Amino acid sequence: xxxxxxxxxxxxxxxxxxxxxxxxxxxxxxxxxxxxxxxxxxxxxxxxxxxxxxxxxxxxxxxxxxxxxxxxxxxxxxxxxx
Numbered sequence: 001x002x003x004x005x006x007x008x009x010x011x012x013x014x015x016x017x018x019x020x021x022x023x024x025x026x027x028x029x030x031x032x033x034x035x036x037x038x039x040x041x042x043x044x045x046x047x048x049x050x051x052x053x054x055x056x057x058x059x060x061x062x063x064x065x066x067x068x069x070x071x072x073x074x075x076x077x078x079x080x081x082x
Contacts, residue, residue: 010045010050011047013045013048013075014045014047014048014049016071016074017071020061020071023064024064024065031060034063035056035059035063037060054068057071057072
C-alpha cells in the first residue's frame with residue numbers, strides 16, 4: 001500500500017527536525033525543554049507520527065537556531081514526488 005502524501009510530509013518534516021536537532025548538538029530532552037514541549041510529543045513528531053502546529057514549529061526552529069522555512073524546506077521536494 002502506498003503511503004498517503006500527508007504521511008510523507010510528516011515523515012519528511014520529522015527527519016528534517018531530527019537533523020537540525022543533531023546538528024545543534026541537542027538531545028530530544030534538551031530540545032523539548034527549550035521549545036516547551038513534552039519529550040514524548042517531540043519524539044512522535046520526529047518519527048512522523050504527529051502533526052505539529054505552526055507555533056510549535058517556530059519554537060523548535062528558534063531552539064535549533066534555524067528559521068521555520070529552513071525546517072520546512074524539505075517539504076518542497078516531498079510535495080512534488082509521486
